[in-house]
Amino acid sequence: MVFKVIKMALEISKALNREIENTLKKYPNKEAALLPLLHLLQKEFGYVKKEVMELAAERLDVPYSKVKGVATFYTMYDKKPVGKYHLQICRNISCSLRGAEDVLNSVKEHLNMEVGDTNEKFTLSTVECLGACGTGPVMQVNDDYYEELTPESVKKILDSLK
Ligand code: FES
Structure with a gap:
């Protein structure tokens, strides 16, 4: 054939x-x-x-x-379709030391998503260093940065996007 x-x-x-x-x-x-x-x-x-x-x-x-x-x-290039809001959470060393894992767990729980998931509104990814190491934990949402996140503050950001 x-x-x-x-x-x-x-x-x-x-x-x-x-x-x-x-x-x-x-x-x-x-x-x-x-x-x-x-x-x-x-x-x-x-x-x-x-x-x-x-x-x-x-x-x-x-x-x-x-x-x-x-x-x-480069993780900044999406190789598959993403949701309206692409949440990219840094989990490199500086952000990790400042609580990135807790922030990530808060996002996963709040949106009922796992890393790599896409739904009609969100795509959740983790990335290696967004270049804002002094103000971590950092999350990039499309072209915007959110810095010095906590498990609580990130939920408020997500709610504002819903
Ligand atoms: S380690 Fe997170 S922005 Fe650099």
Whole structure:
């Protein structure tokens, strides 16, 4: 039996195409624009699926494997669909010493979710260092940071998102 690989093309609006061109212009060479381009495409398509990585590779003239390697290395790129609010809780050393595990347990209990779960509203993930180590425990919700969390304060934040 022969399987035919069908490449799914993404719909690229004129506005998105313009944004891609503007992003590429900011860098000395196309490859240097890989991270911002993935950010832009994630914002547009919701997550970095295979077709998004193929598009990035095509626009940057780099191998698909290069894009995939970068996209899968960084937790900031979602490789599968996420809820309206993507909760990313740091559990690296500074945040852990300041109670990240208790904050995480509070979130899990309050939302009845486990790490890796997605429901209609939330995706719950843990990440390695959000770069705000002095004000941990830290949770990133989409593009916003919440710092110096406690098991109680994080519940109030979650309630405000519901
Ligand atoms: S250790 Fe949590 S932000 Fe760096």
